[in-house]
Amino acid sequence: MVAFVDAGVEVSGIIATPLMERFGARTVVTVSGLVAGISMATASLLPNLYGITFILTIFTGPAFGISTVITKHLIGSYFSKSITTAYGLSTLGSSFTFFAVPLIQLFLDIYGWRGTWLLLGGLFLNLAVVGALMKPPAASGRRDGYEAAxxxxxxxxxxxxxxxxxxxxxxxxxxxxxxxxxxxxxxxxxxxxxxxxxxxxxxxxxxxxxxx
Structure with a gap:
């Protein structure tokens, strides 16, 4: 199941740029947060592993993958100077995921796996709030792919x-x-x-x- 979900995360990065150019980074990240949270909460209601794997692979994984690619792109759009420092500082947040492992085990012991899925779904819904608060980067004025008529x-x-x-x-x-x-x-x-x-x-x- 983990392999399928991870594949959904990685493959979805291909469509991140077309979606961002069509709907805007704020909209795509906000919707991705909603999809990730709701799909994970829905997975807690399913009776078997196959259904859970399908939901997480088709909805939760791609939603997380798309938002990850777009947020990395936005760092490059926001910072024209010290971009390496900005990327380095942004990755510090991944270190806090190690604290989530014992927390998830605690949730499993107290609430069971269905309750844990619901709590994680609520946690992922915060991504929608982050997306709504995003400020669109200023237009650079570049015309990539321009061809003379x-x-x-x-x-x-x-x-x-x-x-x-x-x-x-x-x-x-x-x-x-x-x-x-x-x-x-x-x-x-x-x-x-x-x-x-x-x-x-x-x-x-x-x-x-x-x-x-």
Whole structure:
């Protein structure tokens, strides 16, 4: 169950940016907090492990993953200077999760696993409050992915070389490719710096798993 939920957390990061650009960071984080809290409270009412795993994987995990990616993005948007210090200080909060382990065991002993799920669901609802209090970052004025528009003559010259059927198919696939590329920012996969960060991040998790 833990593996499935963790997969939901990690995979959901892919759609975090499209959702943020479409609805705004404040709205997405607020809704994610509501989804995480309500889904965890709902899991406490289910009778079997399969239903609980489904709810946590489809709703709780992605809600947490999306909000995590967006909040990291906002740190880079808020701080143009000392961004490394800002990231370092923001990760200090993860140390407090170690105090939650004995607290959860205490909840299990007193309230049982259903009561513990309800309490954790209420804790996750605080994420909605945090999202509602977020201040949208100032517009940077950048135009990533900007492409110069073609003149009428250039557009006519390009389309005139294709037959009507090929022109339609070409236009259709170009639109699909452009939408996919811009939505999921596929240009990252051609960046060496991106893969270096992925390598460092992966090695970090491997070392944590070994020592854990």
């Amino acid at each position: 073609l003149t009428d003559e250039e557009q006519y010259t390009r389309e005139d070389k294709l037959t009507p059927s090929n022109r339609f198919l070409s236009s259709f696939f170009i639109r699909i490719f452009s939408f996919t590329r811009d939505t999921f920012q596929l240009g990252l996969f051609s960046s060496i710096l991106f893969w270096l960060v992925v390598l460092i991040y992966s090695l970090e998790f491997i070392m944590l798993s070994i020592h854990g």
